[in-house]
Amino acid sequence: MERWRLIDLGSPEPLVAQTFYEAAAEAVHRGEAPNTLIMLQPGSAYVCLGYHQDLEKEIDLDFCREKELPIIRRSQGGGATYLDGDQVFYQIVAKNSPAVPRNVEEMFERLLAVTVETYRMLDVEAEFKPLNDVVVGGRKISGNGAGMHESASILVGNVILDLDYGMMARVLRVPDEKFRDKMAKSMRDWVSTLRRELGHPPPAETVKQKYVEAFQELLGVELVREKPTEEEWRIFNEVVKPMHTSREWLHMETSPAHRREGRAVKIAGDVKVVEADHKARKLIRVRAEVKGDEILGIQIRGDFFVLPKEAIATLEWMLSGVKLEEGTVSETVKRFYKDTDTQTPGLKPQDYVNAVMKIKGLI
Structure with a gap:
C-alpha cells in the first residue's frame, strides 16, 4: 500500500x-x-x-x-x-x-x-x-x-x-x-x-x-x-x-504577450483595443490590440483551468502578429496544443478560436 x-x-x-x-x-x-x-x-x-x-x-x-x-x-x-x-x-x-x-x-x-x-x-x-x-x-x-x-x-x-x-x-x-x-x-x-x-x-x-x-x-x-x-x-x-x-502577482498588470522591447501602444487610425467575452463551459475573456485585421497583442483571461497555468502566456505570444482569419487563428491554436501538450479541461481548441474571432465582429 x-x-x-x-x-x-x-x-x-x-x-x-x-x-x-x-x-x-x-x-x-x-x-x-x-x-x-x-x-x-x-x-x-x-x-x-x-x-x-x-x-x-x-x-x-x-x-x-x-x-x-x-x-x-x-x-x-x-x-x-x-x-x-x-x-x-x-x-x-x-x-x-x-x-x-x-x-x-x-x-x-x-x-x-x-x-x-x-x-x-x-x-x-x-x-x-x-x-x-x-x-x-x-x-x-x-x-x-x-x-x-x-x-x-x-x-x-x-x-x-x-x-x-x-x-x-x-x-x-x-x-x-x-x-x-x-x-x-x-x-x-x-x-x-x-x-x-x-x-x-x-x-x-x-x-x-x-x-x-x-x-x-x-x-x-x-x-x-x-x-x-x-x-x-x-x-x-x-x-x-x-x-x-x-503587486505584480495580484494585479498581473502586464501580460507576457505585451512584454516586447520597443513596443509603444498608441490608439490611432486603424489601431483599436477590443474586448470580447465568450461563454463556453467556462468564460473566456479576450482583450486585444489590433491594427486592421492583425493582432498586435492579446490577453486571454477568464475562470477556466489551464495546465500548466503559464501556458496561456505562450498562446498569447503565438497569437500576436496573427491575422484575424478563422483558418489562421485555428491553425495557431491547434499548433499551440500540439507543441505545448497543454490541458484545458472543459474547453476545446475551438472554444479559444471562437473567443478570439469575436474580436473581428467588433472592429
Whole structure:
C-alpha cells in the first residue's frame, strides 16, 4: 500500500491556508517529501481570485479594503470566491502516484470521489458532476480546482460547512445592486452547505476524519500524520509568500504577450483595443490590440483551468502578429496544443478560436 503524508495545518491565516501547499508541491517535486494530503480551515475570511482572472473586473476592491479582507490570487484557474472558516479545505499534492491520474479530467473524477464519499458518510447524498463539481439535488456543495507544479499534480477543494451568501455576492464587482441581489438569490438556489442539508453542520474535526477515511479507502493509500518540514517553511517564506504578496502577482498588470522591447501602444487610425467575452463551459475573456485585421497583442483571461497555468502566456505570444482569419487563428491554436501538450479541461481548441474571432465582429 502506498504511504502518503497527512498534514493538518489547523486554522492558519489566509495566506498559509491558500498557498502553503505550493511549498509542499515544490518539496514533492524535488523528491524531498512524499505525496501529501493537507487539511485545514482558514483562520479568517478572505477573497480568492482565479489565476487567469482580472482583479479589477471581478472584485469590489473598495469593499474589500473597507472590510480589511485580504485578496489572494491563487495558482489555479476558476472563479473568484469568498472563503472563511466555515469551510474545510483539502489540498492534494502527488507525483508518480497510481492514485492520481495525470489527465486532469480523470484526476477530478478520481479524487472527487473522495469528496462525494465524505458527504455521503455525513448523510448527504452527493454526487460527482463533471468537470469539477460535487452536487446534491442539483446544487453545488464543493468547489475544486487543479493544477501542476513542475512534476507534481495538485487538486484543491473544500467541504462547505456553511456559507455567507450575502458576503459571497458582496465581494464581487457587479453592474448594480439589483444585479447583486439577483446573484445572491441565484447562489442560494444553486449552492448548498452541510448546514442547509442537515440543519446544522458537523464539527470540522468530524469532517476531516471522514475525509481521511474515505481518502484511504477509495485511493488505497495509507496516510501518516506529519508536520511540514523546515525546508517547506523556508520555501513558503522565501518564495511562495513574496510572490503572492507582490503587486505584480495580484494585479498581473502586464501580460507576457505585451512584454516586447520597443513596443509603444498608441490608439490611432486603424489601431483599436477590443474586448470580447465568450461563454463556453467556462468564460473566456479576450482583450486585444489590433491594427486592421492583425493582432498586435492579446490577453486571454477568464475562470477556466489551464495546465500548466503559464501556458496561456505562450498562446498569447503565438497569437500576436496573427491575422484575424478563422483558418489562421485555428491553425495557431491547434499548433499551440500540439507543441505545448497543454490541458484545458472543459474547453476545446475551438472554444479559444471562437473567443478570439469575436474580436473581428467588433472592429
